Amino acid sequence: MDTPAIASAPLLAAARGGLAELADPRKAPDMRRYMKSEMPFRGVPSPERRALVRRLVAEHPLSDVDAWRATVLSLWRAAEYREERYLAIDLTGHRRYAGWQEPGLLPMYEELIVTGAWWDYVDDVASRRVGPLLRAYRDTVTPVLWRWATDADLWRRRTSIICQLGSKEDTDTKLLTHSIEANLGDREFFIRKGIGWALRQFARTEPAWVRAFVDAHPALSPLSRREATKHL
Known part of the structure; x- marks a missing residue:
């Protein structure tokens, strides 16, 4: 039986911590209202989130597609803020992992x-x-x-x-x-x-x-x- 892939705990922790550091509580309510979202926002603008993704990929590279997929899905499924899901989508499209698109x-x-x-x-x-x-x-x-x-x-x-x-x-x-x-x-x-x-x-x-x-x-x-x- 295949062993289930394990998500990268360091990347997940850095992702959530990075979003918390970038959070702007003044922007969050308007972002949530505009998106009609049940899930709350951190209030992180898109450019800052994308810069965080680049840093996460550089500092916490994933070595195989299974770990990458497990990390994306863990971030997505356990998300408490909408930006965590945006970040999960960002990770699926990073050029470092382009070769895994199949x-x-x-x-x-x-x-x-x-x-x-x-x-x-x-x-x-x-x-x-x-x-x-x-x-x-x-x-x-x-x-x-x-x-x-x-x-x-x-x-x-x-x-x-x-x-x-x-x-x-x-x-x-x-x-x-x-x-x-x-x-x-x-x-x-x-x-x-x-x-x-x-x-x-x-x-x-x-x-x-x-x-x-x-x-x-x-x-x-x-x-x-x-x-x-x-x-x-």
């Missing part, structure tokens, strides 16, 4: 998406983690996102729609079409907004394709249509 990480990213269940977490994971995996491992990742497009969970579905925001000419239009068409009747704001965002972004690369798609889908919500055609 389809076996999808279960971890899926957990962040489903348990995070809000746009600030999901959008970053969808576009900056799942999207690159899709482009690098199409045969493996496409079927997963194809299923997510019709999943009962709204955030899996949003991920299937917006994961290709950075794909440009590498956009899989078949997957994009499927993800949008599967959700045309959904009245959830984050789905309708996601559809418009995905189309608007792809219009920067293929405006004619997006115009034709919009014209061919009269069932698009007014919000999705307005977002999609904003720059056409």
Whole structure:
């Protein structure tokens, strides 16, 4: 039986301690209010948090993917402040660990998406983690996102729609079409907004394709249509 990977206790302690040192109680209530978060904030601005991540990676390097994944998930699952979860996502994207990005990480990213269940977490994971995996491992990742497009969970579905925001000419239009068409009747704001965002972004690369798609889908919500055609 394989021994479960152990999270890096020094990194976790340094992460929580670093956020506590950077905390600004004056900013925390407004940040929490803006994000409509049940979890409290420390009040740490993004630039300071990212600088902390760079220091953590330099001072507490992780030697293998299993320890890295265990550390990310430990920080995420035990988080008491929202910035701890932001920091966990930051760790998944640090360039030191870029070589570990492969389809076996999808279960971890899926957990962040489903348990995070809000746009600030999901959008970053969808576009900056799942999207690159899709482009690098199409045969493996496409079927997963194809299923997510019709999943009962709204955030899996949003991920299937917006994961290709950075794909440009590498956009899989078949997957994009499927993800949008599967959700045309959904009245959830984050789905309708996601559809418009995905189309608007792809219009920067293929405006004619997006115009034709919009014209061919009269069932698009007014919000999705307005977002999609904003720059056409």
